[in-house]
Amino acid sequence: MAAITNTSRSQPGPALIPVDIGHAIYAAVTDPDTAFWALVDKTRLAESLTDGPLLEAYGKEYDNLKRELHGLRFGLKPSGVYLNPTERCNLNCTYCYLPGEQRSSGSHMSQKTLFDSLDALRSYFRSVMGDTERKPRAIFHGAEPLMNRGAIFAAIDQYADDFAFGVQTNGTLLDDSAIEFLTSRNVSIGLSLDGPITNVTDATRLTWAGKSVHDKVVRAMAKLRGYGSWSVITTCSTENLPYLKRMVELFHAAEVPTCMLNAMRCTLPGARGVKPTDGDMVKAFFNALDRSHELYKETGRKLILANFANILLAILAPTARRLMCDISPCGGGRAFFALAADGSLYPCSEFIGLPRFNGGDLLTDGVEAALNSEAFRPVITRNVDAFDPCGSCAIRHFCGSPCPAEAAEMNGGMDKIGAFCDFYKEQVNYALRLIADAKANDYLWDGWDEETETAFSIIN
């Protein structure tokens, strides 16, 4: 793996740190305090770090860039909510972050409580988002939201003018009528599939009775072909790493617009038993990414790998990020929060199995009370600058050191890193190499830069 330099500085002010990105011609220089970066000819690296036009020009923008990064990191207001309308799930996936007892025999949220909750959430979002045309996002999320289909479909119709709805589902309950209902209302749909063939999916995702669901999800994918707003998540584990390239081939053939090949969150012990090493993850992930690019070149049709695209955006256009795990503090409790099926609020669904992060009841205490609660505080104040080894990492504002839930449960505290540090480093190196070779657009959504503006640019 190419090296990321770790360093700490003795004085505040503009200073550039070299990063070997493994490119034949270019190295990167960054200032982690502002997330400024530049690519420089390796033969001129020394002058870039000391005197010279780059450092001089950057010095003039330092205060602006620092202010902008601070605003991005600490000025966020929630504009979305993850809604858990049930504790139950019909699957028992190995790595799930929700306790098994809740998933097997927990409760549904009643339709009345769901409606009362959406009333309260609508008032809250109006108070922070004002009269903007933009609707807050409301994503029905796991356990398996379609286990409580009647309530969520009624809510989608009742609150159509107030929220932009999405459903993240395991795909097993997406029958024809559910697909017709959701697509006719332009609800975004996220599915989960872990393998290109049955026995790979079956290694981590089975029903409680041990039955395979692979074919059902593939059938749902076939029915969604041509719909504009759907995606598939693959959770990468020891069981499917050798098959990631085939996953990408399957997704591209099925005309999936966007997928995620996610490094699994190791918040609960079940996940840690199938956690790949960083080295294996790097190899398999970039094989799959390269294959997605080959397929794009062969067919002219992109399959966006959203988790990698988000790293590219974190570098190229930080405010255009679509996912909020690689910013610090992360989006949990700041850009969005989660409503559990029992009516309690958590910073992110990742915390729902951890009662000490319960910020209170939506209907009795309200959103503001949760955001200001002691339960949310460690999450929303987790600052990548403030703990080792991240505080001296040159790319800490492109990585964000995810995830606080994982760090707390797996490594003993929020002031620790989570899993997959080396994988994140390699993604940043890879992204910078693509930028050096002017290939980044091939890996991003068309039109990604339409609403962005360049804060500072120097070509020398």
Ligand code: SF4
């Ligand atoms: S880093 Fe973890 S807690 Fe934060 S938004 Fe991502 S999954 Fe949620």
Ligand code: SF4
């Ligand atoms: S977790 Fe991220 S920020 Fe922390 S040291 Fe690793 S790459 Fe850097």
